[in-house]
Every structure is written in structure tokens, then in C-alpha cells.
Amino acid sequence: MAIKFILKExxxxxxxxxxxxxxLSQVRSNTIYDMIYNETKRIDVKNLDSIVSTLNRLAKEKGIKKKFSLSDVAIWEDK
Incomplete structure (x- = not known):
């Protein structure tokens, strides 16, 4: 069992x-790329908050009617 980051998608x-x-999110690019390539070992809750908040802000700006949440950043995957 493992957490899989789906931020790239x-x-x-x-x-x-x-x-x-x-x-835009003010999260270090290395942190974002670690998530994209599933190399993240740990993540700060503050970063998760910033990521989800920024996703929702961008969606609103682009007229996307989706409310993003943690499940749009990472999922639990049974190995």
C-alpha cells in the first residue's frame, strides 16, 4: 500500500x-516535481494547503467548475 501523487494529471x-x-502556489519547484515523479518522502501540511488552495483559485480564474481537494493531489493505492 502506498500513496501515489496524481498532481501531474x-x-x-x-x-x-x-x-x-x-x-503561483509558492511551493518550491523541487517539492512539486518530487510529487509529480512520486519521489516525495514527506510533505508539509502547509504545502498541501497551498497546493489545494492554488488549484481552486486557478480553476475559478479559468472558469472551471470543479472544487479541488486532497484527492486531486494524491491517492491511496493498494500494491
Missing amino acids: TLDSIGVTPNRFST
């Missing part, structure tokens, strides 16, 4: 690059 769905997202 979520970013693709709203049309934003990891670098741009890093800037």
Missing part, C-alpha cells in the same frame, strides 16, 4: 505547467 487538466504552478 491535475495540473494537466487545468492547463498549467509545474513551474508556473510552483510560482
Whole structure:
């Protein structure tokens, strides 16, 4: 059992690059890329909050009627 990050798919769905997202969310680009490549060992709750908040802000700006949550960043996968 493991956590799988699906942030890349979520970013693709709203049309934003990891670098741009890093800037907008004020989360280090290394942290974002670690999540994208499932290399994250731990994550700060503050970063998760910033990521989800930024996803929702971008969705609103782009007219996307979806409310993003933690399940759009990571999922629990049975191995």
C-alpha cells in the first residue's frame, strides 16, 4: 500500500505547467516535481494547503467548475 501523487494529471487538466504552478502556489519547484515523479518522502501540511488552495483559485480564474481537494493531489493505492 502506498500513496501515489496524481498532481501531474491535475495540473494537466487545468492547463498549467509545474513551474508556473510552483510560482503561483509558492511551493518550491523541487517539492512539486518530487510529487509529480512520486519521489516525495514527506510533505508539509502547509504545502498541501497551498497546493489545494492554488488549484481552486486557478480553476475559478479559468472558469472551471470543479472544487479541488486532497484527492486531486494524491491517492491511496493498494500494491
